[in-house]
Amino acid sequence: MAGRTLIALYGGTFDPVHNGHLAIARTAATALGCRVRLMPAADPPHRPPPGASAHQRASMLDLAVEGDDLLCVDRREMQRDGPSYTVQTLRELRAAEPDTPVALLVGADSFLGLPAWREWEALFGLAHFVVADRPGDAWQPDTLPGPLAAAVAGRWTEDPAGLAASPSGKILALRQPLHDVSATGLRARIARGEPWRHLVPAAVARYIRDQGLYRDAADTGSWL
Ligand code: ATP
Secondary structure (H helix, E strand, O other), rough: OOOOOOOOEEEEEOOOOOHHHHHHHHHHHHHHOEEEEEEEOOOOOOOOOOOOHHHHEEEEHHHHOOOOOOEEEEEEEHHOOOOOHHHHHHHHHHHHOOOOEEEEEEHHHHHHHHOOOOHHHHHHHHOOEEEOOOOOOOHHHOOOHHHHHHOOOOOOOOOOHHHHOOOOOOEEHHHHHHHHOOOOHHHHHHHHHHOOOHOOOHHHHHHOOOOOOOOOOOOOOOOO
């Protein structure tokens, strides 16, 4: 099985995709030696409804990855109804690809919140995890909260290439330069008329402007 091509999935709401997402996706693709598939959640569980539709969020991802050999967009969660539970997505993938190595890229905040995900302990039997640092979420493998610490014990690896040697179950810490940007902060900047375009690719900024996304109802349409 060693040497099989890894499938790297990067799920999120991407409301909208921003430079912080793209930076960790590119770092992961380079480290893992495979394309990273950005996978928008059609109906993200455990959070308020997104400001942009699933179609709009996927369209922004298309614009963000255009011409980028390291990244692509994966619409599998848009092709089913109901909440986009990761465990269900991975089980569907596993039905088609029982032995293929699969890795799930998450930011540190998502990883620390993993025990709130549906059937979270089953995820380690379905995929590897690649955990990216995120500003404000300092973490170390030996200082994790109780249930998470127990579930991840013995799973850590420092070898990105080693993830391709088994289908699932390992965890790799991706220590990359930090990008202090969040979609929540970005939407707030747009709504308040503060500068925001530098936080997303130019084509995504044009789409947000043209679609009138995330603006306060009273906003006259600033373009900062
Ligand atoms: P929101 O502020 O709306 O929650 P977000 O910026 O966290 O959005 P999501 O689409 O929810 O974006 O995140 C998808 C994944 O990307 C999550 O695993 C999250 O931890 C990670 N992520 C988002 N922004 C960053 C960043 N700046 N650095 C590292 N990881 C990030």
